Amino acid sequence: MTPTPKQLTAIKAAVFVLALVPLARLVWLTLAGALVEPLQFITRSTGDWTLYFLCITLAVTPLRRLAKWNWVLKLRRMLGLYAFFYALLHFMTFLWFDHFFDVAEMLKDVAKRPFILVGFIAFVLLIPLAVTSTNAMVRRLGGKRWLWLHRLVYIVAPLGVLHFWWMKAAKHDLAQPLLFVAIVALLLGMRVWWAREKQANPTAQDRGQTRRV
Ligand code: HEM
DSSP, rough: OOOOOOHHHHHHHHHHHHTTTTHHHHHEEEEEEESSSHHHHHHHHHHHHHHHHHHHEEEEEEEEEEHOGGGGGHHHHHHHHHHHHHHHHHIIIIIIITTTTTTHHHHHHHHHHHHHHHHHHHHHHHHHHHOOSSSHHHHHHHHHHHHHHHHHHHHHHHHHHHHHHHHHHHTTOOOHHHHHHHHHHHHHHHHHHHHHHHEEEEEEETOOOTOOO
């Protein structure tokens, strides 16, 4: 299946709008006063969507290779930027609505709930990826360096899962974190497998793992 350029534009527009639905829902529920604990709901919802978008972004390459859908690469940058966008909202909720920029209070909270620090590290590592997501930055860095930098996402996703796991471990509720451990392990495991395959057979055609759109 290869969409025409027109269809691809339509798919991109649809993904762009769909990715905003969780935010629209949050705004709607908050303004309608439908949330019992708005702060908790917003923090959790934006955290969830950060993790979902990280996984969806990581699923692009496997989908492309397994289904031979090369065009999905054209969605990767947008999906990655949405992961960053929801992470930013998640972080701002913590910084602004939860602690009103009170650094001492934040540090106290981090001391009490160290899983927050893991989330913070994951967020900080996402910043260079968002900043260098433009074509101009790809050119400036050069393909190889850009690629190496963007491999940071292989650290960000496990850190996001660890953050989630740690939070839920305190509540002895590990069903969802386990699911994400499995998803991220599968998505990263496939890359390890392909890298080994390539090492064992270096003459094989590079099936575009490193291609940038
Ligand atoms: C890539 C970065 C991050 C990811 C993937 C992420 C993901 C998540 C997820 C999935 C949850 C649980 C949501 C649920 O229970 O359904 C969560 C909770 C939470 N996150 Fe993050 N997070 C990230 C970064 C951060 C940062 C930067 C902070 C703050 C400095 C933060 C603070 C929190 C807090 C305080 C909670 C718990 C909310 C509560 O107890 O109700 N996270 N995060």
